[in-house]
Amino acid sequence: MLPTLNRKVTSCSRTTLLRNRRTYLLVRTLRQDPSKSLIAARYGRHKSLIPSRNIGFIKIIARATKLPAYIGGTMAAGGTYVAYKVEQASTYTQDKISAIKDFADGVFDRTGDFFKSMSTGGENGSSGGGGGGGGENDTATALGATAAAVGLSADEDTDEETAAEDEDEAETLIEEDDDDDDDLESQEETHDHMLNLTRQMIEIRNLLASIDHDGIQLPSIVVIGSQSSGKSSVLESIVGQEFLPKGSNMVTRRPIELTLVNTPESASNVAELPALRMSNITDFSQLQKLLYDLNMAVPEQECISKDPIQVTIRSPTVPDLSLVDLPGYIQVEAADQPTELKRKIRELCFKYLEAPNVILAISAADVDLANSAALRASRLADPRGERTIGVITKLDLVSPETARKILTNKKYPLKLGYVGVITKAPPAKESGGLFSRSKVTGYQAFVAQQNFEHNYLKDNKADFYGTTVGTKNLKKKLMKVLEKTMATSLRPTHLAIQQEMEETAYKFKVEFNDRQLTPEMYLANNIDMLKLGTKDLSHDFSRAELKALLKNAIDQKVLDLLAERYWNKPFDLNSAAAEPNLRELTQTIHDGDLYWHKKLDLSSGSLTKLGVGRLSTNLITNALLTEVDNLVDNTQLRNHPMARQAVKDAAKAVLSNKYYSTADQVENSIKPYKYEIELEDRDWQISKENAANLLKEELRQCEEVYQDLKSQVGGRKLSQVVTYLEKLKQQKSQDVDLTSNETLGFSPTLIQRGKEAIFLRDRMSTLKMRYSFVKNSKKCRTKENKYQCPEIFLDAVASKIVSTSILFLNVELLSDFYYNFPRELDMKFFNNLSKDDIEKFAKEDPKIKKHIELQERKDLLENAMSKIESVLAIQRSQSKQSSKEVEAMEGEKSLFKW
DSSP, rough: OOOHHHHHHHSHHHHHHHHHHHHHHHHHHHOOOTTOHHHHHHHHHHHGGGGGHHHHHHHHHHHHHOOOHHHHHHHHHHHHHHHHHHHHHGGGGHHHHHHHHHHHHHHHHHHHHHHHHHOOSSGGGGSOOOOOOOOOHHHHHHHHHHHHHHHHHHHHHHHHHHHHHTTTTTTOOOOOOOOOOHHHHHTTTTTTHHHHHHHHHHHHHHHHGGGOOOTTOOOEEEEEEBBTTTTTHHHHHHSOOOOOOOOOSOOOOOOEEEEEOOOTTSSOOOEEEEEEEEEOOOOOHHHHHHHHHHTTSTTTTOOOOOOOOOEEEEESSSSSSSEEEEEOOOOSSOOSTTTTHHHHHHHHHHTTTSOOOEEEEETTTOOOOGGGGGHHHHHHHTTOOOEEEEEEEOOGOOHHHHHHHTTTSSSOOOOEEEEEEOOOOOSSSSSSSOOTTTTOHHHHHHHHHHHOOOHHHHHHHTTTTTTTTTTHHHHHHHHHHHHOOOHHHHHHHHHHHHHHHHHHHHHHHHHHHOOOOOEEEEEEEHHHHHHHHHHOOOHHHHHHHHHHHHHHHHHHHHHHHHIIIOOOOOOOOOOOSOOOGGGGGOOOOOOTOHHHHHHHHHHHHHHHHHHHHHHHHHHHHHHHHHHHHHHHHHHGGGGGGGHHHHHHHHHHHHHHHHHHHHHHHHHHHHGGGGTTTOHHHHHHHHHHHHHHHHHHHHHHHHHHHHHHHHHHHHHHHHHHOOOOOOHHHHHHHOOOOOGGGGGGOOOHHHHHHHHHHHHHHOOOOOOHHHHHHHHGGGGGGGGGGTTTTTHHHHHHHHHHHHHHHHHEEEEEEIHHHHHHHHHHHHHHIIIOOHHHHHHHHHHTSHHHHEEEEEHHHHHHHHHHHHHHHHHHHHHHHHHHHHHHHHHHHHHHHHHHHO
16 A cells, blocks of 8 residues: 555645645544534634635535534544544554555545545536545545535525525625635734734834834835725725715825724724824714814815824724825826925825835726826835735726736736725616615725625636735735735834834933933922922911011001091192191190090091901912912922913912901901000000101101102202292282293193102101100100000001901911812812823923933833834744644655655
8 A cells, every 4th residue: 555655645736735734634623622513623723724715615514504414423533533543653553554544545535636626616516525435435435425415505505695695785795705725824824923913013113103213114004096096995995984085176185094903802993093182983974074174174285294194993894904095196286286296295105105114006997007106106116016016996897808917917017916806886777776876885885895896706706717806805915915024024123123222211311310200200299399388388487477467568557547647738729727736746635635536546446447357368368379489489380381370270279268258257356456455565665666667667768759759850940849839838829820830930740749849848757756756755655645656556456456367367268278278289280180281281391391202212112122022022932833833744744755
């Protein structure tokens, strides 16, 4: 038997050996898990090992539910026995090996003949399993008979299924058979680890999208074509949704960077626009409108923008791809388009067509390839055609023979070849149907397109034999090409990222000493400094400071009352002085002299009725807001107008909560002083010093204002005006019109300045007299002479009001502010601000912006480096595993030859 086996193995072609190898793997898997059917065991776990031409055979077997179970059992048992014997051949003697090889020879010969008859098609496929034999070849005979019976059953059911599918063509997507004719090597390239490689590389590409560096560029598939070539329809057929903007004029004015992510666990298609912070878009008509608006936002005079629109689509039906849709090439500019539009489009497209990007050149079948703008552009960027895939659309508009000539890749050869597709279903000819394809949109349009393409290619299968056609095959080709390109770009990208990371890390160390800083950290540090400053303020802005602040405000009110009731003597030419002279206060005042008693009581009552509660609360509130502004100036928040306003709003919010209640409490606390004020000698002495100081300060200010007035008018001129006014007052002339006095040449303005000078002179005289009396007179030493010393008494009343007010202000307002203000800051900045707001806030400071962006760049590069190193590790392990599998296969081949 050995010579016979050797002759047969030698005469077998490479294809037959591969088919026998696959059949062996099928049977081997079944032996390892007998609970599974042959189809489920191999198709479910090792789909990539099954030749595409045998997948059709597997599907036929899956439909043969009417066959007796014993046929399947016989096939499985025979296959298991063969696999077991082959696998254990190395442990048996030479005689056992010869017997097993003789037995396996018959099985694999019949299996190979059967697969060969199935691949060639025709009527022989339904009867290719015949053959008899007995003994050890019964299992192989059963396998052939099973396939034959299944083929007949499949033929009987084909017409019924086709009719049912045709009825629901507008609603149900036809499931296509996988008729690809790929060899074992290309199928192994679609293993899960390769698909995972593509996904991880796309993730790394998205990570590096924000890095502006020419040396780091991961490949994408760039789609180019003229405006009428069907470019957008090809992309939509890959996605399975209508989402790209459409219009009569040029609507694609910005590049659209499209990332497709396969998510098997997802129940629907979801789109997101990362740059606009928009996610979970399930309505693709809304996405289409958004993309239309973003494109039309480009001014007509520019018409083209280099700023890309980033779109991510996650779906269980899309492959993992990275695509770029570019504006379509035009032949002639329209009247409303700029003359340099063609040049702008070429420059933009050429930037994206550079290596390592893969070029997807879209051309219509009804246009001569010699006039294809996409092929001309791809030739400039890729002269050897190594990165270009040609896509021929509108196959149904030309004859199948013409389409075949284009797809055979002979006239304009490309290394990656051509793929023919039909991107739109023609309108239905009959008008009475439920669906009119001319009105179908969205997913139903995709279904109609896919079904029409399937039926057209099926009807012309013979004409397109040996070419790559169909959207499904286009997706597969794009996946494989992108996988190979990604794998080729792994090491150059790794080196570029490593170099960039080292440069960034060095720059970060030199400029910022490796100090970590994030927007959140920056904000938290400044808020902590503000809180610490608030704590210090609670100690510095104590009761003494509050008292001094409020006392100063009340002292001004006291001076106003004294001036109104005691000091003011308005200069009036037409009236004589009717009030008693203030010098009488220096004399002894009797108890029956009610004039001065009443004047002091009215002044004291006016002081207690000023609305001290509202006045003091408002004063302290404004003082606190000023102190908060000073605290902000001591932090980096001073460079952030938004943050400064937010801090001020937080302080106002806390203070406003207690404003009215505090004002009422203070007002109630000072009510007793409206009726009776008890003073001690110590209080009187303190007020005596305060009153003397107030009078002295007021006198100084009056002298300063008088000197300024004198310097403005001139001493001589002012003296003349004052003398003139005094003479007029003495003469009490009522017939003199001061506004039209031309004899002396005094203007109305000069006359007014003269009146002010007389007022200030009299005020200074009064203040000097009162200051001397309060400071030196024995009568002002005791509180019993309060009517003669109103300045001291009113100051004492003011001191009492201030002390009482501060007590309630400290308890009601300040304590609450120091407790709640830090909490309000946390609410304003950490609870109400989003992450984007915090980042915007931090980057308002140019230095902080540079620090954060450099650190983000460093972190991003480190993350990308980690991911790409893990991908390289997986690739190395898979490469070792593949080498072992190849060695094992070579060993088995040598065993067969032996």
